[in-house]
Amino acid sequence: MKYGIKVYLLTIIIVLLLFFPLFTDNYMTHVVVQAGIYLILTWGLFLVVGMAGEIHLGLAGFWAIGSYISALLAVNLGVPFWLSLPIAAVVTAFFGLIIGFTTLKVSGYYLAMVTVGFGEIVRLMLLNWTEVTRGSMGVRDIPYPTFFGASIDTPKKYYLLCLFFTVVVGWVTYRLSNSRLGLSMRAMGNNNLAAESVGIFNFRYKVTAIIVCSAMAGVAGSLYAHYITYIHPDVYSLGKSIFFLVLVIVGSRQKMGGVVISTLGLTFLLEYLRIIGEFRMIVYAGFLILTVVFVPEGLGYVVIRWMGSLWNKTVQYALIIVHQRKEES
Amino acid sequence: MKLVFQYILIGIAIGSVYGLIAFGFTMIYQALQHFNFAQGHLVMFGGFIGLTAVSATSGFISGVLQVFLVFLLTGAVFALICVGPHFLVHRPILTRSEKKDEGMALLLGTLGVGFILEDLAIIIWSSEPQFFPRIMGKGLIDIAGIGLPVVYVWIFIASIGLVVVINYFMKFTKLGFAMRAFSQDKDTAALMGVNLMQTLYAIFALTYVVGGIAGVLLAPSFYVFFGTGFIWGIKGFTAAIFGGLGSIPGAFIGGIMLGVLESMGAGLISAAYRDVIALVLLIVILIFKPTGIMGKKIIQKV
Amino acid sequence: MAMAILGLQNVTLSFGGLFALKNVSLAVEEKELLGIIGPNGSGKSSLFNVITGLYQPNKGSSVFFKGNNIVGKSMHHIVRSGIYRTFQNIQLFDRLTVIENVILGQYRLIKAGVTEALFGGKKLREQEKKQLDTALELLALVELEDKKDFIAGSLSYGDQRKVEIARALAGQPDLLLLDEPAAGLNSSEKETAMRLIKNINLNKKVTVILVEHNMRLLMGISERVIVLNQGEIIAKGTPKEIQENQMVIEAYLGTTEH
Numbered sequence A: 001m002k003y004g005i006k007v008y009l010l011t012i013i014i015v016l017l018l019f020f021p022l023f024t025d026n027y028m029t030h031v032v033v034q035a036g037i038y039l040i041l042t043w044g045l046f047l048v049v050g051m052a053g054e055i056h057l058g059l060a061g062f063w064a065i066g067s068y069i070s071a072l073l074a075v076n077l078g079v080p081f082w083l084s085l086p087i088a089a090v091v092t093a094f095f096g097l098i099i100g101f102t103t104l105k106v107s108g109y110y111l112a113m114v115t116v117g118f119g120e121i122v123r124l125m126l127l128n129w130t131e132v133t134r135g136s137m138g139v140r141d142i143p144y145p146t147f148f149g150a151s152i153d154t155p156k157k158y159y160l161l162c163l164f165f166t167v168v169v170g171w172v173t174y175r176l177s178n179s180r181l182g183l184s185m186r187a188m189g190n191n192n193l194a195a196e197s198v199g200i201f202n203f204r205y206k207v208t209a210i211i212v213c214s215a216m217a218g219v220a221g222s223l224y225a226h227y228i229t230y231i232h233p234d235v236y237s238l239g240k241s242i243f244f245l246v247l248v249i250v251g252s253r254q255k256m257g258g259v260v261i262s263t264l265g266l267t268f269l270l271e272y273l274r275i276i277g278e279f280r281m282i283v284y285a286g287f288l289i290l291t292v293v294f295v296p297e298g299l300g301y302v303v304i305r306w307m308g309s310l311w312n313k314t315v316q317y318a319l320i321i322v323h324q325r326k327e328e329s
Numbered sequence B: 001m002k003l004v005f006q007y008i009l010i011g012i013a014i015g016s017v018y019g020l021i022a023f024g025f026t027m028i029y030q031a032l033q034h035f036n037f038a039q040g041h042l043v044m045f046g047g048f049i050g051l052t053a054v055s056a057t058s059g060f061i062s063g064v065l066q067v068f069l070v071f072l073l074t075g076a077v078f079a080l081i082c083v084g085p086h087f088l089v090h091r092p093i094l095t096r097s098e099k100k101d102e103g104m105a106l107l108l109g110t111l112g113v114g115f116i117l118e119d120l121a122i123i124i125w126s127s128e129p130q131f132f133p134r135i136m137g138k139g140l141i142d143i144a145g146i147g148l149p150v151v152y153v154w155i156f157i158a159s160i161g162l163v164v165v166i167n168y169f170m171k172f173t174k175l176g177f178a179m180r181a182f183s184q185d186k187d188t189a190a191l192m193g194v195n196l197m198q199t200l201y202a203i204f205a206l207t208y209v210v211g212g213i214a215g216v217l218l219a220p221s222f223y224v225f226f227g228t229g230f231i232w233g234i235k236g237f238t239a240a241i242f243g244g245l246g247s248i249p250g251a252f253i254g255g256i257m258l259g260v261l262e263s264m265g266a267g268l269i270s271a272a273y274r275d276v277i278a279l280v281l282l283i284v285i286l287i288f289k290p291t292g293i294m295g296k297k298i299i300q301k302v
Numbered sequence C: 001m002a003m004a005i006l007g008l009q010n011v012t013l014s015f016g017g018l019f020a021l022k023n024v025s026l027a028v029e030e031k032e033l034l035g036i037i038g039p040n041g042s043g044k045s046s047l048f049n050v051i052t053g054l055y056q057p058n059k060g061s062s063v064f065f066k067g068n069n070i071v072g073k074s075m076h077h078i079v080r081s082g083i084y085r086t087f088q089n090i091q092l093f094d095r096l097t098v099i100e101n102v103i104l105g106q107y108r109l110i111k112a113g114v115t116e117a118l119f120g121g122k123k124l125r126e127q128e129k130k131q132l133d134t135a136l137e138l139l140a141l142v143e144l145e146d147k148k149d150f151i152a153g154s155l156s157y158g159d160q161r162k163v164e165i166a167r168a169l170a171g172q173p174d175l176l177l178l179d180e181p182a183a184g185l186n187s188s189e190k191e192t193a194m195r196l197i198k199n200i201n202l203n204k205k206v207t208v209i210l211v212e213h214n215m216r217l218l219m220g221i222s223e224r225v226i227v228l229n230q231g232e233i234i235a236k237g238t239p240k241e242i243q244e245n246q247m248v249i250e251a252y253l254g255t256t257e258h
Helices: A005-018 A026-051 A059-077 A081-102 A108-128 A155-177 A180-190 A192-197 A202-228 A238-251 A256-294 A299-328 B002-032 B039-057 B063-081 B083-094 B102-124 B150-172 B174-184 B186-191 B196-218 B226-243 B248-268 B271-288 C044-051 C075-080 C098-105 C114-119 C122-141 C157-170 C187-203 C215-221 C239-243 C246-251
Strands: B140-143 B146-149 C004-015 C018-029 C033-037 C062-065 C083-085 C175-179 C207-211 C224-229 C232-237
Touching: A005 A155, A026 A059, A026 A155, A026 A180, A026 A202, A026 A238, A026 A256, A059 A081, A059 A108, A059 A202, A059 A238, A081 A108, A081 A202, A081 B271, A108 A238, A108 B102, A108 B226, A108 B271, A155 A180, A155 A202, A155 A256, A155 C114, A180 A192, A180 A202, A180 C098, A180 C114, A192 A202, A192 C075, A238 A256, A238 A299, A238 B102, A256 A299, A256 B083, A256 B102, B002 B039, B002 B146, B002 B150, B002 B174, B002 B196, B002 B226, B002 B248, B039 B063, B039 B102, B039 B196, B039 B226, B063 B083, B063 B150, B063 B196, B083 B102, B083 B196, B102 B226, B140 B150, B146 B150, B150 B174, B150 B196, B174 B186, B174 B196, B186 B196, B196 B226, B226 B248, B226 B271, B248 B271, C004 C044, C004 C207, C018 C044, C018 C207, C018 C232, C033 C044, C033 C187, C033 C215, C044 C062, C044 C175, C044 C207, C075 C083, C083 C157, C098 C122, C098 C157, C122 C157, C157 C175, C157 C187, C187 C207, C187 C215, C215 C239, C224 C239, C224 C246, C232 C239, C232 C246
Parallel strands: C033 C207, C033 C224, C083 C175, C175 C207
Antiparallel strands: B140 B146, C004 C018, C004 C062, C224 C232
16 A cells, blocks of 8 residues: 555545535534634644644734735735635735744744734734725625636535635645654754754744744635625634634644644534523633643543544454454355 | 823823733742733723722722722732632642643633633623723822823822832731742742742732732723733733833833833824734834843853 | 864853853864863853853854854754754653654754655655664664653653763764763663763764763773863863872862762
8 A cells, every 4th residue: 555544544534524515504514614714724823833832822813814815805806716815825924924033032922922912913903904904894795716607605615615725734734744844843842952952943943834824824814704705803803813722722732633623623612502602711711721731732632542542443353353254264 | 292291191100000910920920930821811800890899888988998998809809719710720730740831831721710700700790891980089180280180190009009018018028028939949948938839829819919909990991891801911911021020120110111102102193003002012022122121131051 | 193173262151250161272183082071060061052052152262163163153053064962951852752852863964844844755755764764773772772652751861861862873973062971870871871972982983072070980981081170171181191180189179979
């Protein structure tokens, strides 16, 4: 086999996922699309927080830049989605470069505060620079993407679009984290000094992580804008940035699969638990405190590890059965 | 010109409260080299507790006595509120045997505390912004020909008063001494008979009390609203960095400087960009002079 | 006559008013095993920190490596030119596995960029396999092969030191700086460590500078010894000469370790 069995399994899962919308209603699909967009964001954050080991509390700001660039290009200049998305990604990545450069001077808590500051400045600028961003009115009537003439205007159609981008981003995240680059990043995140002493130029990897994360945020921003078709600065709040950080911490800082668990899990939980309404934050804080105090490697990590051992046991069991059958015949 | 002077005076008053918030950050940093990310939320919550304290006391007293009682009640409540987070979050994280990622864990744990405070505020009071009654003096006072609302003078006096009280407490009481010893060198402090666990609680409790009272002081000028937690935190943090994390007087000076700059910026440029000023200041300081005005340089020993 | 691979001239390091190193000048010849001893606080670690670029020495100091002045260069830059070191308080990637630590030691010899990560194909996989094999060889050298997949932070102190040495070797250093490699080891581990270092110097032809507190161990394997006291060199010579040097004996008066 050229690729491991896990790759084949994953391909089968992805193919099956293509048919998912046939079995569910619009609302559920809508939640899944939302989760998919969030997943693109949290995978990017995973690279910065999990691997490079920095606290990033300004992701919503980058997400906003992606959304607004894509939306304004489409609404003001009629730029089609398939062009406005890459442009948005590049512009957002550029802002990532700027923030990345600050890591030359700051890290740890200080960097965290720089990202907070950035996120909030973005939100406030979007809110107040009315001539360009339409301020508190938000941007309306953002056009749906079109695919060979067909408009992608329902949750189920958007699901497929979103699935495509999620798979691509997932592939990029996987390749980056399972490479020598990923190993170097994790080394740097683990011990800055040791990393330097083997010749790693820490700055390079911190900037790379932030730029890639920002590009992904730009993609997610564009996807979001053309789905919801109305964006407003309040969406891109510090609270959202914290939400994304929590998803990475609760999921896993080591394995990208853990982040999938936490993102899907918490998005669904918070959506369907709108009933508890006021207690949302307490539930949410509860997960956070639970993870941080008792399960620091991440709840998602624990789930993935459990799934992994379940898989191993299944394989072993299957081999035993096959062996027994052989002996019987 | 007169207007500028008024901005400066208001800035000093508000800034003195920022200094109190900064004190909270600096105190925890000195003791543990980490930050309490719920500090700003304590300020927010303080506003609400203050509201309740005011309505509870409005029936039978008024004036200076009422103000004093409101502060006392708020302080007492916050000293008690500290218990929950301390035993659920601070202690377990700080007494873990593996000291890895302590900082990140504490950051997120206290963030969780902040969220819970937000939600409690919504549940107990309301998600609507509330106005804080003017119990600290009405009308204007004439300072060199400028009309300054009296409340700002009282706010400033209250802040300074609290600073004096804290200073006295730290220098002349047994517990204060223990807290200073703890911050300087935990191990030596323990050898000298300081009960580390109790002192740790006292340190947090003090920052909770100060945060709460700061909330009462800021409430009259800004409305009481659950969403303001982070903004106070950011401003307090900025002030703390401004003044240099190693020094407590620096925290207050940083606070006042931030207050003045913010006030002038908001008055002269635009009120809407008030918070942006604090944020830009924060980023600029972090990048160019992270040790602040009065801070000390830390040399890593390898 | 062997060439001087490392040369220090008038190296002074001070923090505020405190002098960690005062006018230190020395030359290290290729492939030699140089020992540096001195009482606590004499500047031994500061010396390593200055050579590797962690600390910048005062103006007027020069550090020449293979003929180039490396003062002012950043640490990772200096490492990439061939100087590797271990730390007194062990700096491992404690969350990564042992084998990952040693693979990372080869960093300056591998490509770890975005293009390789995303588009690397068969050739890259082959290269990575070679890196793995090299790492395994080095682990065999320090007798830690069977613990290759253990998380580095979970190993015993002595084993962690071995991993650090293996990692430093993985970079194919021209110059290896070992900072108190025997600290925290029991007596048999100390002997093993010293034999290993001698082996590395002789067979792998790596120039080694060894800092040790323990005189007996250091004298046992060094060809030449330099003695530091309060930031200054007070003696240079063969182990025999140093042991009979009056100033050295005085500097160590009161120390119980021999």
